[in-house]
Amino acid sequence: MVKKGKVKKEERKPIIEVRKIKKTYLLGETKVHALRGVSLNVYPGELIIILGPSGSGKSTLLHQMGALDIPTEGKVLVDGLDITQMDSWNLSMLRRKKMGFIFQSFNLIPTLDAVENVHIPLLPTNVSEVAAHRRAMHLLKEVGIEDRAHHKPNQLSGGERQRVSIARALINDPEIIFADEPTGNLDSKTGEKVLEIIRKLNEEEGKTFVIVTHDASLVEFADRVFIIRDGLIEEENLGGKNGHAYKSESVELNKRKRKK
Amino acid sequence: MLKVAFLNLWRRKTRTFLALLGLVIGVAALIALVSLVDGVNQEAMSAFSNMQGIMVFQKGQTYMGPLSSKIPITFKEKIESVTGVRKAIPEIRITIGKVEGNTQLLTGGAVVGYGVDLADLGEGSASVILEKIITGRTLRPGDEGVVMISKSMADDFKKNVGSQIELNNDKYKVVGIFEPVSNIFGNMVVMNMDDAREIGNFPSNKASTFFVIPADLAQASKIAKLINFKYPDDLDARSSQDAIEQVGSLIENLRNFAFLVSLIAAVVSAIGVLNTLLMSVLERFKEIGVLKAVGWTNDNVIRMILLESLLLGFFGGLGGVLLGFLASEFLSSALALTSIITPLLVMEAMIFSISISLISGLYPAFLASKMEPIDALRAE
């Protein structure tokens, strides 16, 4: 049974405030309502998980929060600033300075080796290439693949590629990291290793995470879990970090997803 | 950034190579054509600037050159009576059809015989060759049956000072070998006027041209006009300045024509570059979206694509200069013309290649900047 625990009002200022956002896509004549009025806050240091069946709007929500897209209605505030009013340059700067992204299919650049892929976000900045390289090497060490630094993506396993992309997400020392199904393309064992890295980054370095996943095991480390269905938040639950045993319930979540 | 741009081009080697090939050919065409035009220009200018005076042709025969012009000798006094003229020197030009019993081509490698009253040799239009004697001596007044030949002629027929050379049906003795002022003159034989008449079967009461020396060189252009004014039906006088201007504008046109031809090649290569970059950008829409997701701005993306086109332009230009150099060498030796590759031309060619490439890169760069991170991520 899922307990509907009301989350304690936070004293801290949220990093991200999502206010009644709607996202409507036009597919020819028909309108697709991907998000139909979603509100939530993300506080510094939290690890937030978004669960829900396929097509429920999880990725869409993540993209609006990560300044990759602008909602049709409503507001998204990042550090109190409304991103729906920003131009593309400011959005790029926001992503560059505050955000990191981890994708299901890694999205590494095939011509560059691991370390170059990690520091590519810094390439257009005034961080020197030497400093960027040094920092990238340090991050590769942190995710445990410094010995693969000069391998091209096609010479790396899926888990190694995802670790490269985690290192890339960390290169600008972001306040918040968004991950869309980070273990979706990995077998359960490599997936676990990746999740362990994410957990450590959250618990030991205090990085904020918003993660879309089907992977129940991560619920254990979460602060809060949102369940989204048909473009609406259906439930908000406390995660395992707050003393909730999720092991059994997560199975139920998966079941629910399959039914849909 | 440079490395990323370079690797982007490198990943589709064949396609990049084809785009480069287009540029290389365009630039090589530019270099080869313009270097030849510049070479001809320099030749012509040095040839003319060595003839400070007025050349008088038979009216209507100027375009065939001195070889077809024939003027009665009696005009010597008439021209000398024109105000400002110090002296009019009759000269004879003939083509020599047979050398050493071999029939000579009348174009390109034609052998030109040049006959002058040897007393006037030092002042006539061929006076400059007197400073260019390599071996032997110059002709002296009273010389008969002896000739000076140009270096190329000596080489072609393996002659030395003291050798006999058969011109048409008579034998002459070589007394001097000279370096021609310009390749334009090719194979040349200088001799006494009467010998020239005999070899060329040239009428004794005529000359090919008169070389007119004005009292004041600065007045050459005016005096030429005066001669034309006095003898409008018989003579056509041209000062060397007039000739330089005339040839100069002709060459200017040639140079522009060479640029135009290269421009057509450029359009072709621009299409190649455009195609390469456009395809590469369309293929990479996902990567470009990811770059934007991780914080690249539109400007950063534009800069990367333009850097790629700049690299194409630079290497295309470099290859083109090299190939152009070879083509220019080959053409100049095949056509027996001089070609000059000036640093200016090399710079023009590089700028040409880089700007074509950059212009072709504008649209792909713009297209890339319009790619949204979200579209890239959705394509999973």
Ligand SMILES: Nc1ncnc2c1ncn2[C@@H]1O[C@H](COP(=O)(O)OP(=O)(O)OP(=O)(O)O)[C@@H](O)[C@H]1O
């Ligand atoms: N560009 C688009 N144009 C039209 N409809 C879209 C577009 N992007 C998303 N949608 C629709 O919006 C809805 C939500 O999509 P979204 O990708 O957010 O789902 P999701 O929860 O991430 O699903 P999954 O678990 O399969 O990744 C879906 O019905 C989808 O078809």
Ligand SMILES: [Mg+2]
């Ligand atoms: Mg999704």
